[in-house]
Amino acid sequence: MTRCRLCGSTALESVVDLGATPPCESFLAAERLDAPEQTYPLHLRVCTDCRLAQIPPLITPEDTFSEYAYFSSYSSSWVEHARAFVEDAAARLGLGGDSFVVEVASNDGYLLRHVVDRGIRCLGVEPSVNVGAAAREAGVPTHTAFLSPETGAEVRAEHGPADLVVANNVYAHIPDVIGFTKGLRALVADDGWVSIEVQHLLTLIEENQYDTIYHEHFQYYTVASAIRALASGGLALVDVELLPTHGGSLRLWARPEETAGEPSRRVADVLAREKAAGLQELSGYTEFSARVAKVRRDLLRFLVTAAEEGRTVVGYGAPGKGNTLLNHCGIRPDLLAYTVDRNPYKHGRYTPGTRIPILPPERIAADRPDYVLVLPWNLRAELTEQLAYVHEWGGRLVFPIPELSIVEVER
Known part of the structure; x- marks a missing residue:
């Protein structure tokens, strides 16, 4: 029986069934064209208890990310988005020469290169061997590993706590959402910040963006479900930004729950929008x-x-x-x-x-x-x-x- 990976409930309702497909990044070399391909069901469901939208974890991150076909730097607009984020985050958090920034799922260094350019100490934690090698060749220090509580503790012990932990377009990619969140908490300083960018389920549904449902994405977040996910690892949401990237994304600003303080007005505003769209019930999913x-x-x-x-x-x-x-x-x-x-x-x-x-x-x-x-x-x-x-x-x-x-x- 399928259980919600966040709260353990079996009360999962169908949102859309897309049949069965191969993993979306398993591009075929010519010599494999006569070989069979493995396909997996692609069926999005929502938990009626905690409202986390999810697909079953039928493939593992190791299947997808040990060697990865996606290099972030080939999108000019995405590189510019990363540069602007680094500039804004440095100003917002007062990052300077004594700061330490860690990016999880840092890909080919598309974001951290801007951190390096500012003279700020940084480290990428990237599971894919091939794209991590490209990052190192570009001068971005990169540790090859999947994030877990143990990995987070090891990086912290070796490099110290991070003033900022960035996790862009990865929070949907991990089936062990609780363990991953605990890994983020292990990396970040007790008074530090975590910034997460992830597609917003609200715009996915409102704009028919169903092609972003694929086996690499294990879950799809509203602000309401993200708050629950962050809490599972000891983090609290303090601010949110609505971004146009990937058709509509959330930038979640979180801190360790003991130092987080009250959330901003923007958090309440987005929660109200999600409620009005029916996403805190089932009515928003039916059509x-x-x-x-x-x-x-x-x-x-x-x-x-x-x-x-x-x-x-x-x-x-x-x-x-x-x-x-x-x-x-x-x-x-x-x-x-x-x-x-x-x-x-x-x-x-x-x-x-x-x-x-x-x-x-x-x-x-x-x-x-x-x-x-x-x-x-x-x-x-x-x-x-x-x-x-x-x-x-x-x-x-x-x-x-x-x-x-x-x-x-x-x-």
Whole structure:
């Protein structure tokens, strides 16, 4: 029987069932195309007791992150987002030469490089061997490990307590949410700060962002469920920011509960928004599955019509979320000839499940397709600018979420 990983309840209600898919980052090398792929159910449920939305932990973080295909630095807007965060956090917390910053799931050093540039001592804790090596090559000190209470205690014993612990886009990626939170508490100084960025379940549901449901994401947070999760490890939420990243994210500012003090007015405001949307009951979840089905029908209708009219459609980007969309919709190379990606690690590989080739971005200008389906729709502004050149031959951009949108771009 499935139990809630935060409170242990068996009272889990279905939110949306996306069938079964391969892990979203398991891109296939050409020599694996004739081999079978393992698929796993992708079924989001919400706990009616603590309201944590979650999928079963059918794969382990070790399966996904020992070698990882995602390098944060290939997104210019994400690197800029990290730079702005470091600048703001340094001012907010008074970080300087005597401070110590730890980032958990630090990837290729995309954020900590800005900490290094400010002369602040720092350390990345990154489980993926390949991206951690890239961070070290870029001059960012990086420890290869998954965070646990024991890892946190070891890092603290060797390097001292952290004035700031950053955990961006990782709090959803760990099935042992309680152990991970205790690891954050082990890292942070008793008077320090923890900053967590994670997708907001409110915008996921309101904007039909179902493609961000995949096996790497074990849970999806509201502020209400995040408060409970943080408390499980001895941390208390003191402030929250609403961010546009990933279609709508939370930046949670937490401190050790003994020094946290009262939460800000912004915490109460977001809790009120979530309550008004029905997310503290079940009413806010009931229509989501039907709206997801409409996204699928609209996209397939567009692709089938384009194929029947002899028009060419290719993809831009090969993000994990794109693989949820492609698999749920049953899109194959007959409807999407290929996709491109800036990450050379993915070139020559194929998307999991749907077997769509991944090519370098230059292929779009060479082939001049009629339509470019943008899979990382959350980078709409950045990619609309990058892809403005498709206007030269009358090409158009297609964004599948929150609803199908066909855009004529201009120089």
